[in-house]
Amino acid sequence: MGKIRFLTAGESHGPALMVILEGIPAGLPLVKAEIDRDLARRQQGFGRGGRMVIEKDEVEIISGLRRGLTLGTPVGLLVRNRDWENWKEVMAAEPGGPEAKPVTTPRPGHADLSGALKFGFQDIRNVIERASARETAARVAAAAIVKKLLLTFGIDVYSRVVQVGAVCDHSEFHPPKGYEVIENSRLRCLSATEEAKMVDLINQARENGDTLGGIFEVKSTGLPVGLGTYTQWDLRLDGLLAQALMSIPGVKGVEIGEGFRLASLFGSKAHDEIFHGPEKGFYRKTNRAGGLEAGITNGQSLIIRAAMKPISTLGQPLTTVDIISRKPAAAVKERSDVCAVPAAGIVGEAMAAFVLADAFLEKFGGDSIAEIKSRL
Numbered sequence: 013m014g015k016i017r018f019l020t021a022g023e024s025h026g027p028a029l030m031v032i033l034e035g036i037p038a039g040l041p042l043v044k045a046e047i048d049r050d051l052a053r054r055q056q057g058f059g060r061g062g063r064m065v066i067e068k069d070e071v072e073i074i075s076g077l078r079r080g081l082t083l084g085t086p087v088g089l090l091v092r093n094r095d096w097e098n099w100k101e102v103m104a105a106e107p108g109g110p111e112a113k114p115v116t117t118p119r120p121g122h123a124d125l126s127g128a129l130k131f132g133f134q135d136i137r138n139v140i141e142r143a144s145a146r147e148t149a150a151r152v153a154a155a156a157i158v159k160k161l162l163l164t165f166g167i168d169v170y171s172r173v174v175q176v177g178a179v180c181d182h183s184e185f186h187p188p189k190g191y192e193v194i195e196n197s198r199l200r201c202l203s204a205t206e207e208a209k210m211v212d213l214i215n216q217a218r219e220n221g222d223t224l225g226g227i228f229e230v231k232s233t234g235l236p237v238g239l240g241t242y243t244q245w246d247l248r249l250d251g252l253l254a255q256a257l258m259s260i261p262g263v264k265g266v267e268i269g270e271g272f273r274l275a276s277l278f279g280s281k282a283h284d285e286i287f288h289g290p291e292k293g294f295y296r297k298t299n300r301a302g303g304l305e306a307g308i309t310n311g312q313s314l315i316i317r318a319a320m321k322p323i324s325t326l327g328q329p330l331t332t333v334d335i336i337s338r339k340p341a342a343a344v345k346e347r348s349d350v351c352a353v354p355a356a357g358i359v360g361e362a363m364a365a366f367v368l369a370d371a372f373l374e375k376f377g378g379d380s381i382a383e384i385k386s387r388l
C-alpha cells in the first residue's frame with residue numbers, strides 16, 4: 013500500500029492504543045462520533061467476554077483534523093484502555109515494583125509459545141499483550157476515516173456474519189437492504205432463524221468452557237472498474253485484500269466471490285458471462301467472481317469471505333507444556349470471548365477499506381477532496 017499507510021501501537025492492558033494514519037487528503041469532513049460509532053460496532057456481538065463490559069471505546073483525535081475537516085497531514089488517534097486501571101502494576105513501563113506472577117503455560121492456537129520462543133521470554137504475558145485482538149480497535153478507528161473517504165465517492169464497505177460454528181446463514185444479501193436488520197442483530201446476521209441457532213450454539217460453548225469461530229462476509233458496492241492491476245503480482249487487488257484480511261487475528265482462510273466452490277465446477281458454470289445494453293453498458297447477470305477478475309475491480313460488488321478459527325483461550329483449557337518446568341500442564345485460562353466473529357467482521361470492513369482506499373487513491377488521488385472529485 014503506497015498511498016494509505018498506518019501503524020498501530022499499544023498493549024491490550026497498557027494505557028492506550030494508538031494509530032497514525034497517513035494519506036488522507038485534505039478537506040474530508042469528519043467528526044469524532046463517526047469514529048466512535050465504528051468502535052462501538054466492533055465491541056458488540058453475542059459471545060463477547062467480560063472485557064467488553066469494562067471498555068467503552070472512544071477516540072481522542074490528536075492530529076490531522078481542524079474544525080471538522082482533515083488537513084492532509086498524518087491523523088493521530090488514541091483509544092484509551094479503561095482496564096489499564098486494573099493493570100497499572102503488572103504493565104508498568106518503569107522497572108521496580110512487585111513482580112507479577114509470570115504466565116508460563118502457552119495456549120495451543122495462540123501466539124504464546126511461538127512468541128515466547130521467538131523473543132526469548134520467560135513470561136508469556138509479554139506475548140499475550142500485543143498478540144491480543146484488542147489491537148484491532150486501533151485499526152477500526154483509523155478505518156472509520158478511510159471508510160468516510162470511500163463513501164464520499166459512493167463506495168460502501170459493509171460486513172455481516174454468515175456462519176458461526178456449523179450454523180450457516182444462506183440468505184441473499186443486497187446492500188444496503190438489510191443493514192438495519194444486521195445492525196440490530198446480536199450476531200450481525202441477516203437471518204433471524206439462523207441467528208437464534210447461532211446464539212444457542214454460543215451458549216452451549218460457553219457452558220462447556222469451549223469457543224467457536226465462523227465466517228464473516230465483507231461486501232463493497234459502488235467500486236469503479238479498474239482498481240488494482242494484473243501487471244505485477246504485488247499489485248493484484250485480490251492478493252492485497254487477502255493479505256489484509258488474513259492479518260486479522262484468528263483468520264485462517266479468505267475467499268473472493270464463490271472462492272473455493274469454484275474449484276469444483278466446470279468452467280461453463282464458474283464464470284460470469286458478459287452482456288451489453290444501451291443503459292447499463294457492459295454488465296453481467298451473475299457475480300461468482302466477487303467483483304474481481306485478474307486482480308482488477310470489474311464494476312460488480314466486491315464479495316470477500318473470511319473464516320475465523322475458534323478463539324484459543326478456552327474455559328476448559330487444552331493440554332500444553334509449561335515453558336519453564338517443561339512438564340505437562342493445562343493452558344493458561346485468561347478471561348476471554350467465546351465467539352468474536354461479529355467483531356472480526358467490523359475489522360474485516362476496516363482492512364478491506366484500507367486496501368480499497370489505497371487503490372482508489374492510486375487511480376484518482378490528489379491532495380484534496382476537491383482535486384480527487386475533479387479527477388474522478
Ligand code: EPS
Binds near residue numbers: 143144325347
Ligand atoms: C483477547 C482477550 C480478551 C478480549 C480481547 C482479545 O481480552 P482480556 O484478556 O482483557 O479479557 O476481550 O479483545 C479485546 C480486548 C477487544 O477490544 O477486542 C485476546 O487474547 O486476543
